[in-house]
Amino acid sequence: MSGGYGGADILHxxxxxxxxxxxxxxVGPNGAGKSTAMKALFGMLNLSQGNVTLGGEDIxxxxxxxxxxxxxxxxxxxxxxxxxxxxxxNLEMGAFLRRDDIFQTMEHVFELFPILKDKRxxxxxxxxxxxxxxxxxxxxxxxxxxxxxxxxxxxxVSPIVMDELFExxxxxxxxxxxILMVEQNARQALNIADTGYVLVTGKNKFTNTGExxxxxxxxxxxxxxx
Amino acid sequence: xxxxMNATVLLSNFVIIPVxxxxxxxxxxxxxxxxxxxxxxxxxxxxxxxxxxxxxxTILVTWWLQSIGVSFGPLPTALLxxxxxxxFTIAMALFTDRxxxxxxxxxxxxxxxxxxxxxGVMFVLNGIVRFIIGPNDQQFADGERFIIKARSxxxxxxxxxxxxxxxxxxxxxxxxxxxxxxxxxxxxxxxTGKAMRAYSDNEDLALLSGIDPEKVVMVTWIxxxxxxxxxxxxxxxxxxxxxxxxxxxxxxxxxxxIVGGIGKPVGAIIGGFVVAFSEISITYAYKKFLKYLVPENxxxxxxxxxxxxxxxxxxxxxxxVLVLLIRPMGILKGRVI
Numbered sequence: 203m204s205g206g207y208g209g210a211d212i213l214h215x216x217x218x219x220x221x222x223x224x225x226x227x228x229v230g231p232n233g234a235g236k237s238t239a240m241k242a243l244f245g246m247l248n249l250s251q252g253n254v255t256l257g258g259e260d261i262x263x264x265x266x267x268x269x270x271x272x273x274x275x276x277x278x279x280x281x282x283x284x285x286x287x288x289x290x291x292n293l294e295m296g297a298f299l300r301r302d303d304i305f306q307t308m309e310h311v312f313e314l315f316p317i318l319k320d321k322r323x324x325x326x327x328x329x330x331x332x333x334x335x336x337x338x339x340x341x342x343x344x345x346x347x348x349x350x351x352x353x354x355x356x357x358x359v360s361p362i363v364m365d366e367l368f369e370x371x372x373x374x375x376x377x378x379x380x381i382l383m384v385e386q387n388a389r390q391a392l393n394i395a396d397t398g399y400v401l402v403t404g405k406n407k408f409t410n411t412g413e414x415x416x417x418x419x420x421x422x423x424x425x426x427x428x
Numbered sequence: 429x430x431x432x433m434n435a436t437v438l439l440s441n442f443v444i445i446p447v448x449x450x451x452x453x454x455x456x457x458x459x460x461x462x463x464x465x466x467x468x469x470x471x472x473x474x475x476x477x478x479x480x481x482x483x484x485x486t487i488l489v490t491w492w493l494q495s496i497g498v499s500f501g502p503l504p505t506a507l508l509x510x511x512x513x514x515x516f517t518i519a520m521a522l523f524t525d526r527x528x529x530x531x532x533x534x535x536x537x538x539x540x541x542x543x544x545x546x547x548g549v550m551f552v553l554n555g556i557v558r559f560i561i562g563p564n565d566q567q568f569a570d571g572e573r574f575i576i577k578a579r580s581x582x583x584x585x586x587x588x589x590x591x592x593x594x595x596x597x598x599x600x601x602x603x604x605x606x607x608x609x610x611x612x613x614x615x616x617x618x619x620t621g622k623a624m625r626a627y628s629d630n631e632d633l634a635l636l637s638g639i640d641p642e643k644v645v646m647v648t649w650i651x652x653x654x655x656x657x658x659x660x661x662x663x664x665x666x667x668x669x670x671x672x673x674x675x676x677x678x679x680x681x682x683x684x685x686i687v688g689g690i691g692k693p694v695g696a697i698i699g700g701f702v703v704a705f706s707e708i709s710i711t712y713a714y715k716k717f718l719k720y721l722v723p724e725n726x727x728x729x730x731x732x733x734x735x736x737x738x739x740x741x742x743x744x745x746x747x748x749v750l751v752l753l754i755r756p757m758g759i760l761k762g763r764v765i
Contacts, residue, residue, distance in 0.1 A: 270638045284629045287622070295626045298619075299638035341623065341637070 213239055213404040215252070220349065220380045220397065225371065227412065229388040230401035236249060236384040237279065239401065240353050243382070244276045245269050253383030256349065271299055275347035279354045279384075282338035285327030289318050292326050292337050304344065311340040332363035336370070343374065350374065352383040356390075368394050391417050430587065433718035437589040440662055441578070443712055447705045451596040452604035454699030456659035457677060458684035459611065459693055460652040466628040466691035467648040468529065475656060475681060476672030477553035480674035482517035482657030483664045484561045486510055488566045494570070502572035503595070514657045521653035522646065523550050532643070548677075557671045566669045570598060595611055603662065608697060611651070615693065618648055622693040628691065676741065680707065683744040687751050689758020698759070706742045710734045 213235050220221055220226035228236050236417050241247050245256055253262040256272055264272065275296075282331045285290050297304040312319040315336040321329060326337050334420060342350055354366040355371070364387060372394055375381050385391035393396045395412030402420060408421055457479065463465020464472040472478075489509035492497075500508050528545050534632050578590025615621040620643075627634040628642045635641065660674060667673075684703045713733035735742065751758065 264637060267638050270636065275647070276636055278633065281630055282633060284626045284633060286629045287626060291622055291626075294622060295634070295637045295639070298623060298626075306430075341633075345638070 213242060215403060216404055216406055217409075218243065218382070218399055220227065220382045222380050223350070223375060223378045224396040225381045225383065225394055225412075227388075227391045227395035228356045228382070228384045228399045228401055229386075229391060230344040230407070232397075232399040233403075235404035236401055240276070240351055240384055241367060241384070244274065249311055270345060270347075272293040272347035273316055273345070273399050274351065275334075275342035275345050275349070276351040277338045278341045278354060279356060279357055282333050283326040283341065286359055288323050289326055289329070289337055289340075291342050293318075293344050294424055295339035299345060304360065307344055314370060316345075317339055332359045333365065335359060335363075335367060339367075339370070339374070343379075345376070347379060349382060352381065354384055354386055356385065356387055389416065429617075430672065431689065431720040432492070434587050434589045437581075437585075438720070439719050439751055441538040441589065443708055445591075445593060445597055447701065447708050449594075450599045450708065451701035452600050453659050453663045453703030454677075454680050454684045455606055455697040456607065456655050456662070457681040458688070458696035458700050460471040460655045460659070461685045462564055462688075462690055462693055462696040463648055463652050463655075465685070465720055467624060467644060467694075468533075468542070470539045471545060471682065471690075472652075473546045474524070474744055476653075476675045476678040477550045477557065477671075478517065478521060479656040479660035479663075479677070480557045480573070480655060480669075480671045481553050482513050483514035483518045483660035483674065484557050484671075486657065486661045487561065487664070487669060489513060490568050490570075499501050500571060503573045503599070504569050506568055506570075506661055506665055507599075508687045510661055513589050514663065516615075517657040518650050518653040520553075521656075524553075525645065525649050530642075532746040533641075540604045547629060554671060554675060554756075561671075563671055566664075567667045568669065571595065582621050593657050594646045596662070600662045600666060603658065607655070607658065611655075612693065620644075623646065679741055679748070680704075683727050683748040683751075684746060685736065686756075687759060689760045692758065692760055695760045702752050702759075703744055703747055706747060707740050710743050711740050 216235070216239055218226065218228060218239060228239060230236050238247070242249060245254070245261075245268075247265055251352075253260055255261065256269075256274065259272075261269055263274060266276075268346060269414065281286040283293060287295065290308075293308050294304070297307065312322075314355060317333055318336055318340055321333065326334060327421070329337065339350075340353070341356065352371070356367055368390060371381060371383070383391060385394075392415050397411045398415040399406060400408040400415065408415060408418065444569070447611070457475065460478075461472060461475050464470070464475070484657065484670065486506050486509045489512045490504075490506045493505050493508055498508065500666050501504050505752040528549055529542065532541055532545055572595050574592060575595055576591060578592040581591045582588070588736050613624055624638045624644055626637070627639055627641065632708070634644075660669075663674075663677070684699035685696050686699070688699035711733065713731040715728055715732045718732060719727045
């Protein structure tokens with residue numbers, strides 16, 4: 203899958219792609235266009251040039267809802283749960299487009315995030331930050347997507363919760379889902395990344411495996427604080 | 429002892445039963461306002477006139493049924509006309525949405541623009557209703573008038589005070605009770621109901637989950653129009669139908685919706701009863717009631733009425749202002765819907 207975008211103010215010929223069962227992480231300084239790139243991939247803003255493909259199919263012209271149907275799922279950075287709905291209802295809404303039995307998928311999500319099973323009847327708005335993120339990821343997984351996009355999943359959660367979330371994300375990856383993630387915590391994120399993208403002012407600055415990026419002196423100096 | 433009984437009956441007859449009936453009518457109206465606010469995110473000023481439109485259709489169909497000799501036994505014929513009226517009102521609501529609101533939705537206009545558009549819709553609906561049925565009072569209640577008559581109640585209990593319970597009041601309370609329970613069941617347990625709550629809670633995330641906003645909006649209008657027609661018909665049966673009165677009901681509707689926290693259905697129902705109770709209890713003359721309870725020489729000379737009934741809308745207005753000043757989120761905690 204390759205996502206391209208170009209011409210507009212924020213992104214300039216930026217290229218991002220991720221394969222099944224892999225994690226791609228987009229890092230970069232503030233204002234580099236990381237979140238914008240995610241939105242572009244998900245069809246939330248118009249491309250002036252370039253295209254987005256999913257499994258070889260061109261989906262550039264599809265609306266976000268149609269992309270959900272095609273197997274993309276997105277967890278936004280903020281307001282990513284239905285606060286007044288219960289945890290279980292959040293998951294049900296994630297599976298809104300599905301007409302088949304969602305019980306199996308829900309069990310799978312509960313296996314992945316056991317805490318959610320205990321709190322299934324609690325309003326998502328009453329949960330802690332880390333638990334909310336689990337609800338948000340769980341909701342996105344309910345469509346059984348091929349590509350899961352996470353916009354700063356660890357924003358505003360404690361380091362311990364962050365480590366746990368990353369572990370869960372690795373587990374999700376094992377189920378064969380392609381994961382594309384934007385992260386502020388670049389070092390930890392690159393640690394679990396198969397591919398890393400460093401964006402600067404809407405352009406691909408470095409692209410390599412997570413390991414290689416972490417090892418690269420230039421990347422370390424500019425983005426990882428030495 | 430008899431005095432206390434008499435006082436209780438008096439209060440039930442003039443305050444409690446009217447509050448239950450009027451409160452139910454306000455609750456239905458406020459539910460409509462609150463649903464539109466929760467889903468479409470604007471205060472719908474056309475709600476009172478949508479209600480008038482629905483009631484007008486009920487009346488016209490009732491007249492037609494009466495003219496061909498159809499009746500519903502002891503119950504008002506209007507109940508038979510109601511389903512037809514609901515269908516017409518839903519069609520009207522969906523038509524206004526297509527013709528007016530959808531345009532602004534596509535443009536992602538601000539709520540203020542929607543409100544102004546709804547005022548336009550209000551004037552048009554108001555014009556249509558006056559053009560078709562005229563601005564005058566219409567009585568369309570038929571069938572039995574009372575479940576309990578004041579005289580037979582006196583006869584039965586031997587008390588001085590009579591208790592009258594009108595068919596329209598009984599119908600109002602019963603129908604609203606069933607409607608409210610079904611509405612909540614629908615919002616809590618069905619796929620569409622949950623989607624409506626999800627959409628109201630977080631529009632963007634609802635879109636990401638694949639919830640179709642147009643469908644949610646359509647269902648909202650269908651429910652709102654049905655509620656408005658039923659509320660209007662019940663109000664008309666209980667009192668009378670006059671287009672201007674229905675327009676005026678907007679104020680207690682908004683007061684009720686805001687007391688409970690606009691966008692929250694439970695709040696709209698509680699708010700409906702709070703407003704009805706305040707309005708009726710403040711404008712009721714307590715002279716006779718007190719006469720039963722206090723020693724003879726203490727009996728008040730005045731009417732002991734806090735506010736003349738002419739000022740009953742001032743009560744709603746006061747509630748509205750007070751709530752917005754002191755607790756703008758309404759009396760219930762939590763977010764919309």
